[in-house]
Amino acid sequence: xxxxxxxxxxxxxxxxxxxxxxxxxxxxxxxxxxxxxxxxxxxxxxxxxxxxxxxxxxxxxxxxxxxxxxxxxxxxxxxxxxxxxxxxxxxxxxxxxxxxxxxxxxxxxxxxxxxxxxxxxxxxxxxxxxxxxxxxxxxxxxxxxxxxxxxxxxxxxxxxxxxxxxxxxxxxxxxxxxxxxxxxxxxxxxxxxxxxxxx
Amino acid sequence: xxxxxxxxxxxxxxxxxxxxxxxxxxxxxxxxxxxxxxxxxxxxxxxxxxxxxxxxxxxxxxxxxxxxxxxxxxxxxxxxxxxxxxxxxxxxxxxxxxxxxxxxxxxxxxxxxxxxxxxxxxxxxxxxxxxxxxxxxxxxxxxxxxxxxxxxxxxxxxxxxxxxxxxxxxxxxxxxxxxxxxxxxxxxxxxxxxxxxxx
DNA sequence: GTCTATATTTCGATAGAC
DNA sequence: GTCTATCGAAATATAGAC
Numbered sequence: 001x002x003x004x005x006x007x008x009x010x011x012x013x014x015x016x017x018x019x020x021x022x023x024x025x026x027x028x029x030x031x032x033x034x035x036x037x038x039x040x041x042x043x044x045x046x047x048x049x050x051x052x053x054x055x056x057x058x059x060x061x062x063x064x065x066x067x068x069x070x071x072x073x074x075x076x077x078x079x080x081x082x083x084x085x086x087x088x089x090x091x092x093x094x095x096x097x098x099x100x101x102x103x104x105x106x107x108x109x110x111x112x113x114x115x116x117x118x119x120x121x122x123x124x125x126x127x128x129x130x131x132x133x134x135x136x137x138x139x140x141x142x143x144x145x146x147x148x149x150x151x152x153x154x155x156x157x158x159x160x161x162x163x164x165x166x167x168x169x170x171x172x173x174x175x176x177x178x179x180x181x182x183x184x185x186x187x188x189x190x191x192x193x194x195x196x197x198x199x
Numbered sequence: 200x201x202x203x204x205x206x207x208x209x210x211x212x213x214x215x216x217x218x219x220x221x222x223x224x225x226x227x228x229x230x231x232x233x234x235x236x237x238x239x240x241x242x243x244x245x246x247x248x249x250x251x252x253x254x255x256x257x258x259x260x261x262x263x264x265x266x267x268x269x270x271x272x273x274x275x276x277x278x279x280x281x282x283x284x285x286x287x288x289x290x291x292x293x294x295x296x297x298x299x300x301x302x303x304x305x306x307x308x309x310x311x312x313x314x315x316x317x318x319x320x321x322x323x324x325x326x327x328x329x330x331x332x333x334x335x336x337x338x339x340x341x342x343x344x345x346x347x348x349x350x351x352x353x354x355x356x357x358x359x360x361x362x363x364x365x366x367x368x369x370x371x372x373x374x375x376x377x378x379x380x381x382x383x384x385x386x387x388x389x390x391x392x393x394x395x396x397x398x
Numbered sequence: 399g400t401c402t403a404t405a406t407t408t409c410g411a412t413a414g415a416c
Numbered sequence: 417g418t419c420t421a422t423c424g425a426a427a428t429a430t431a432g433a434c
């Protein structure tokens with residue numbers, strides 16, 4: 001199960017770097033997250049850090065990828081009766097505790113809209129996966145009778161994703177707004193008009 | 200009515216610069232929109248351009264401000280029976296013809312989430328105004344019976360704005376999606392559950 | 399694996415002539 | 417009002433020693 005020493009050390013160091021990078025971004029903001037700054041935070045020189053990730057953009061994308069994995073693991077570790085909606089709402093609420101993470105996401109995704117950006121593929125794939133996941137959940141809820149059937153599931157999923165993304169920008173501008181609550185409003189709009197009796 | 204010569208020329212030149220700046224951003228993307236690049240596009244040196252706007256950020260904010268004015272004037276020039284919703288939807292559809300404008304908006308707003316950013320105030324004020332405008336419209340529609348009354352107007356307005364912002368990012372990643380159509384889905388969710396008879 | 403040192407580039411801004 | 421020239425800062429990436 002254990003990898004060979006040298007290799008395992010490299011993997012562990014990578015993880016350490018990613019964790020420290022997220023911390024410094026959270027603490028000092030995306031603007032100061034130069035490779036040198038991130039290297040300092042983990043006790044490496046700039047060149048030492050780039051030995052692990054090659055480029056700045058790869059490092060940033062790796063930070064987000066790791067965070068996605070963490071989020072996904074947490075949602076999957078939750079009780080099975082938690083809908084994707086609820087897991088989604090919880091994740092948003094948790095992320096609101098990490099301003100730097102949201103800032104990283106918002107700013108990197110904005111830059112990665114350029115097809116030539118190194119993280120472009122990461123974001124398009126991430127969005128596609130997420131959208132399909134949410135759409136599947138909505139279809140199940142439509143079959144259940146717990147979601148409106150007059151709205152296309154794919155379109156609803158797109159709306160939820162887009163709202164969450166947009167709310168993150170709004171929240172960065174004004175951190176007093178409650179992202180999870182606003183998303184909850186949208187989710188409520190997707191409920192069937194006539195309140196179904198429970199069970 | 201006409202200003203004095205010299206002053207009018209300065210204003211006209213400013214307008215010319217803003218128009219040309221938007222064109223080059225639209226054509227070559229935000230990433231290449233350095234002051235030097237924008238100056239070239241209008242036949243000025245870098246220093247010559249900065250004579251008019253002082254800093255790069257002021258220039259960018261001015262481009263967006265000008266666009267807002269254009270959009271607002273167009274909406275107001277429309278027939279009076281056009282709701283804010285419809286004007287909103289039309290504006291989104293029109294903006295989809297100008298990728299560089301969306302890119303400018305998405306990337307600059309992401310950067311301006313930093314309170315220290317020169318364009319921060321511009322975006323917060325813009326959002327506040329827009330949100331109040333849309334919320335007022337929703338309240339009127341709720342009184343009309345053309346919008347659900349079980350949703351808070353301010354929250355609905357926030358959702359609409361956030362969705363539009365988020366959809367812009369999605370659209371930059373994949374320009375085949377129809378932003379206006381997706382927003383229309385959200386607007387439909389805000390209609391009263393029981394279809395009201397017309398007139 | 400990690401560091402020092404540096405190459406290279408790019409950018410925004412300013413000074414000063416015309 | 418516009419240009420040339422240049423400053424100064426910052427960043428990424430690379431080369432090569434240890």
